[in-house]
Amino acid sequence: MELYIDMNKFFLKLHQLEYKWFDLKAFYYSKIFGHCGSKLKFWGPVYIKNPRKLHLGNNVSINDGAYINALGNIKIGNDVAISAGAKLVSTMLDVESFTTRKKHVNKEILIGNNVQVGAGAIILPGIVVGDNVIIGAGSVVTKNVIANCVVLGNPAKKIRDL
Numbered sequence: 001m002e003l004y005i006d007m008n009k010f011f012l013k014l015h016q017l018e019y020k021w022f023d024l025k026a027f028y029y030s031k032i033f034g035h036c037g038s039k040l041k042f043w044g045p046v047y048i049k050n051p052r053k054l055h056l057g058n059n060v061s062i063n064d065g066a067y068i069n070a071l072g073n074i075k076i077g078n079d080v081a082i083s084a085g086a087k088l089v090s091t092m093l094d095v096e097s098f099t100t101r102k103k104h105v106n107k108e109i110l111i112g113n114n115v116q117v118g119a120g121a122i123i124l125p126g127i128v129v130g131d132n133v134i135i136g137a138g139s140v141v142t143k144n145v146i147a148n149c150v151v152l153g154n155p156a157k158k159i160r161d162l
Helices: 002-032
Strands: 041-043 047-049 054-056 061-063 067-069 074-076 080-082 087-089 091-093 104-106 109-111 115-117 133-135 149-152 157-161
Touching: 002 041
Parallel strands: 041 061, 047 067, 054 074, 061 080, 067 087, 074 109, 080 115, 115 133, 133 149
Antiparallel strands: 091 104, 149 157
16 A cells, blocks of 8 residues: 555655656746747647747736747737647748649638637637637637637537626
């Protein structure tokens, strides 16, 4: 029984060390982002492209499996949570040039304060998300989102006010 308790404590400490690694990663990223407020928190491995074009407010948390491509610039406000597997993509294929050059177009994404981006949600280039918004899990945000509401679906639509 005593060995079981010691092993349990050992694995708990090991688990806590894993999260300390994410704190170190947050410190590293905070130095290479375009801007990074206080209390950035990673909750697992994430993939961030073009970090110099990513601007974060205070108290931002990014969960495991999130993908952020800031080529067109992404600005995220204060008190924002990006859930597991969410994607923020600020670049897209230019449909007009598809048959000739396959050119990409970059468009800035703006996310307000107090926003929850649900698990697996996708925010496309050029989108503006207002303050106090919940984006439901699996939603695809193709149009701007007004403040103080919940959006859900593919494409994301307002389902209620907050």
